[in-house]
Amino acid sequence: MDPKDDKRNASRCSSPVCVHNPHLDALKDDILYHFSLGTGTHNLSAMFGDVKFVCVGGSPWRMKSFIEYIAAELSMEDPKADYPNICAGTDRYAMYKIGPVLSVSHGMGIPSIAIMLHELIKLLHHAQCTDVTIIRIGTSGGIGLEPGTVVVTKQSVDPTFLPKFEQVILGKTVVRSTDLDQSLAEELLQCSKELNQFETVIGKTMCTLDFYEGQARLDGAFCSYSEQDKRDYLNKAYEAGVCNIEMESSVFAAMCKLSGLRAAVVCVTLLDRLKGDQLNSSHEVLRDYQQRPQILVGTYIKKQLKAKAARS
Structure with missing residues (x-):
């Protein structure tokens, strides 16, 4: 492998997910309303700290299908597993996780995906995730x-x-x-x-x-x-x-x-x-x-x- 590739990979692994909002520091709890999650109610680091890949798509059904497919591809499939929706407390978005892969629906159009991304980026930031690829x-x-x-x-x-x-x-x-x-x-x-x-x-x-x-x-x-x-x-x-x-x-x-x-x-x-x-x-x-x-x-x-x- 080219030494430059090693350097790029090392840099990527130490790269955090950035937020650019000084007002977040003043919040006692950050409520991720449309996910039905929050820093005061959930241990986001424990739940999501190992996430390295995030896949997003419009349809909740499609994103559940994706996590089932990934589970089989990574040999993590359990025939009895139901892959529960992490965001079951809301009807806005659906979220599923298997190993280092997170699958999230975003609805249709710019406004819907923008709202989801604000909260997803904050979630990854609060969970102290690094080296994240999103597709x-x-x-x-x-x-x-x-x-x-x-x-x-x-x-x-x-x-x-x-x-x-x-x-x-x-x-x-x-x-x-x-x-x-x-x-x-x-x-x-x-x-x-x-x-x-x-x-x-x-x-x-x-x-x-x-x-x-x-x-x-x-x-x-x-x-x-x-x-x-x-x-x-x-x-x-x-x-x-x-x-x-x-x-x-x-x-x-x-x-x-x-x-x-x-x-x-x-x-x-x-x-x-x-x-x-x-x-x-x-x-x-x-x-x-x-x-x-x-x-x-x-x-x-x-x-x-x-x-x-x-x-x-």
């Missing part, structure tokens, strides 16, 4: 790709194809970077090559505020543009290097970068938006597609844990 897994609409292609995001862009996330804070627009960890993206791509089960590419992901008009669909309740307008817009996105469209990557990239988390977005494309707006694939085909991100990320986690064990 969003999900589905998306592809642009110029065969359905079922997995896209590893190198950069999230807004609907004008610019790599930025804008948020209004105290009446002022704050712009944050949406770059993701390039070395992690390359490692995931290499894992896919070794798997050789499905096509995987690295590219830009467009993050929108809406599923219908915001993504140039023609099948919403409202539509003020023509089919040609839609086609022209999506072709511009394609020319700008956009591979897929979803609704969470920009704030995910921005918040993970601020907190020092090594982050990636891995989404499968369910259709090619240049050819249509609605899903017409069978349930079985869609289920196969939706399993691809978890297969790739599961392989990556297993590979990393094996490499760590070999170094020990």
